[in-house]
Amino acid sequence: xxxxxxxxxxxxxxxxxxxxxxxxxxxxxxxxxxxxxxxxxxxxxxxxxxxxxxxxxxxxxxxxxxxxxxxxxxxxxxxxxxxxxxxxxxxxxxxxxxxxxxxxxxxxxxxxxxxxxxxxxxxxxxxxxxxxxxxxxxxxxxxxxxxxxxxxxxxxxxxxxxxxxxxxxxxxxxxxxxxxxxxxxxxxxxxxxxxxxxxxxxxxxxxxxxxxxxxxxxxxxxxxxxxxxxxxxxxxxxxxxxxxxxxxxxxxxxxxxxxxxxxxxxxxxxxxxxxxxxxxxxxxxxxxxxxxxxxxxxxxxxxxxxxxxxxxxxxxxxxxxxxxxxxxxxxxxxxxxxxxxxxxxxxxxxxxxxxxxxxxxxxxxxxxxxxxxxxxxxxxxxxxxxxxxxxxxxxxxxxxxxxxxxxxxxxxxxxxxxxxxxxxxxxxxxxxxxxxxxxxxxx
Amino acid sequence: xxxxxxxxxxxxxxxxxxxxxxxxxxxxxxxxxxxxxxxxxxxxxxxxxxxxxxxxxxxxxxxxxxxxxxxxxxxxxxxxxxxxxxxxxxxxxxxxxxxxxxxxxxxxxxxxxxxxxxxxxxxxxxxxxxxxxxxxxxxxxxxxxxxxxxxxxxx
Numbered sequence: 001x002x003x004x005x006x007x008x009x010x011x012x013x014x015x016x017x018x019x020x021x022x023x024x025x026x027x028x029x030x031x032x033x034x035x036x037x038x039x040x041x042x043x044x045x046x047x048x049x050x051x052x053x054x055x056x057x058x059x060x061x062x063x064x065x066x067x068x069x070x071x072x073x074x075x076x077x078x079x080x081x082x083x084x085x086x087x088x089x090x091x092x093x094x095x096x097x098x099x100x101x102x103x104x105x106x107x108x109x110x111x112x113x114x115x116x117x118x119x120x121x122x123x124x125x126x127x128x129x130x131x132x133x134x135x136x137x138x139x140x141x142x143x144x145x146x147x148x149x150x151x152x153x154x155x156x157x158x159x160x161x162x163x164x165x166x167x168x169x170x171x172x173x174x175x176x177x178x179x180x181x182x183x184x185x186x187x188x189x190x191x192x193x194x195x196x197x198x199x200x201x202x203x204x205x206x207x208x209x210x211x212x213x214x215x216x217x218x219x220x221x222x223x224x225x226x227x228x229x230x231x232x233x234x235x236x237x238x239x240x241x242x243x244x245x246x247x248x249x250x251x252x253x254x255x256x257x258x259x260x261x262x263x264x265x266x267x268x269x270x271x272x273x274x275x276x277x278x279x280x281x282x283x284x285x286x287x288x289x290x291x292x293x294x295x296x297x298x299x300x301x302x303x304x305x306x307x308x309x310x311x312x313x314x315x316x317x318x319x320x321x322x323x324x325x326x327x328x329x330x331x332x333x334x335x336x337x338x339x340x341x342x343x344x345x346x347x348x349x350x351x352x353x354x355x356x357x358x359x360x361x362x363x364x365x366x367x368x369x370x371x372x373x374x375x376x377x378x379x380x381x382x383x384x385x386x387x388x389x390x391x392x393x394x395x396x397x398x399x400x401x402x403x404x405x406x407x408x409x410x411x412x413x414x415x416x417x418x419x420x421x422x423x424x425x426x427x428x429x430x431x432x433x434x435x436x437x438x439x440x441x442x443x
Numbered sequence: 444x445x446x447x448x449x450x451x452x453x454x455x456x457x458x459x460x461x462x463x464x465x466x467x468x469x470x471x472x473x474x475x476x477x478x479x480x481x482x483x484x485x486x487x488x489x490x491x492x493x494x495x496x497x498x499x500x501x502x503x504x505x506x507x508x509x510x511x512x513x514x515x516x517x518x519x520x521x522x523x524x525x526x527x528x529x530x531x532x533x534x535x536x537x538x539x540x541x542x543x544x545x546x547x548x549x550x551x552x553x554x555x556x557x558x559x560x561x562x563x564x565x566x567x568x569x570x571x572x573x574x575x576x577x578x579x580x581x582x583x584x585x586x587x588x589x590x591x592x593x594x595x596x597x598x
Contacts, residue, residue, distance in 0.1 A: 055467055081546050081547055081550060081551050081554075091511060204545075207545055207546045207547070208547075209547045211545055211547075317488060318487060319485045319487065319518075320486055320487065320488055320510070321514075323514075323517060323518050323521050323522075324517065360546075362513045362546075362547070362550075363546065366511070366513070367511075367514070370510070370511055370514075376582070376584060384582065384584055384588075397444075397580060398506055398579075398580045413571050
């Protein structure tokens with residue numbers, strides 16, 4: 001099974017090296033206008049092979065509602081149930097009554113069910129984004145689409161990279177990405193089977209839906225995408241580093257103590273060095289073959305550090321989780337909002353716009369979110385209500401705010417973990433392949 | 444809080460189904476129950492479970508479990524394929540087992556057969572209906588660990 005990358009939208013095949021991004025939300029008014037829009041936008045879309053370095057890139061995703069508007073005759077009930085039903089906020093850890101609850105998503109500008117499609121634009125200059133945005137909006141107007149603005153200010157949802165792969169909170173990102181073996185002859189122990197990324201090739205070992213038959217062929221080389229708009233409370237994070245550093249490591253200079261706290265929470269030093277490989281920063285961050293099997297109590301890398309929750313590697317799983325193993329997913333994130341130093345919040349919105357590409361939303365994405373919400377998937381855990389140290393929502397009923405970072409010399413006492421993140425919106429989307437896009441426009 | 448499963452299938456009434464139901468009843472304690480017992484224990488998420496037949500008209504699988512329903516159904520589809528094949532092929536109006544026997548369809552059909560209890564959920568999903576718990580949100584794993592600690596203290 002070799003995937004023709006010219007049939008796959010580039011969002012699934014490449015981690016775009018662009019400085020800027022923009023995400024435009026639209027609602028179709030009717031079938032004819034929606035189809036006309038999709039037809040007109042296809043020439044703008046970026047396919048799988050690596051694009052030239054300085055061009056603008058565009059991708060299109062569709063919600064289930066949008067796809068249903070375009071093709072009410074398609075047997076969409078063969079798609080995965082999660083895609084049909086849309087995100088269940090509570091299951092994802094966005095608990096009711098917390099600042100991440102679904103009622104607050106999209107700054108209360110619209111409901112997730114209002115979205116028909118998104119256009120994702122990437123470029124290196126504002127002019128590139130604006131030029132593509134203008135072209136897309138002209139096509140949208142021609143198809144009578146209504147643009148949905150997820151910000152109360154009316155501004156578009158724009159991302160801007162800081163350079164060097166750094167995100168808010170100061171960590172280097174993008175170090176754990178496994179290459180996809182699009183050509184099976186390139187598969188190795190560390191590559192990802194493309195059946196985890198694209199639809200149309202499911203079997204009993206790697207299930208995706210539609211599973212087989214003509215409709216699976218129609219959606220072949222398409223992917224599911226989870227769009228997550230996440231606010232990051234940088235001031236709260238910096239305050240926590242200061243407080244936890246002073247409390248847990250009083251013998252260290254404050255700056256060193258804070259860096260150690262940051263490393264323990266992520267499982268990597270902020271320069272990317274994995275704690276599993278080094279007790280100090282500055283090691284080779286390109287090594288991605290480290291494991292946790294020699295660290296069953298989390299003495300080197302805490303059990304609930306972020307990278308150990310979302311990819312516990314060789315850590316034993318409980319019987320329930322072992323059925324399907326560690327979920328693998330492609331992450332395509334970019335920060336938004338200005339950099340903030342210090343412990344005082346400036347009231348400006350900032351965070352990350354995350355796009356997760358997979359072939360099975362429930363098995364890959366929802367499982368990962370469940371593990372973030374409640375770290376009970378391995379017999380290694382002693383506190384079954386602990387959460388991901390960075391990404392957990394402490395407002396989940398009975399969630400434990402305790403963070404354990406034991407050492408051979410004892411158990412440093414950390415202050416209770418507050419919330420560092422807030423979900424501002426989630427959508428389950430289809431990233432249609434070019435053959436799927438052509439099929440949408442067939443009579 | 445635990446999630447209630449009240450899986451309820453209306454039984455087909457043809458002679459073959461009646462005979463297979465009789466066979467299931469006869470074999471349950473000796474050959475089916477041990478398999479279920481082993482899988483339930485291994486899962487560490489099921490609080491209680493039982494299978495009922497009502498007047499040979501309905502069969503029910505009733506459990507209370509921790510966690511996400513998709514994980515629950517997938518675990519038991521994989522661990523007990525023979526048992527669920529037998530039960531689901533007794534039911535009226537269901538797809539063939541070959542169609543049902545995958546992660547998503549099995550979950551969706553099971554969810555469709557899950558009767559909601561009367562009343563409102565005290566906590567957790569609003570779609571569950573009323574479920575009383577004497578021990579709040581404690582999970583099977585937490586209860587087993589607490590009991591092990593208590594037993595150690597007694598001894």
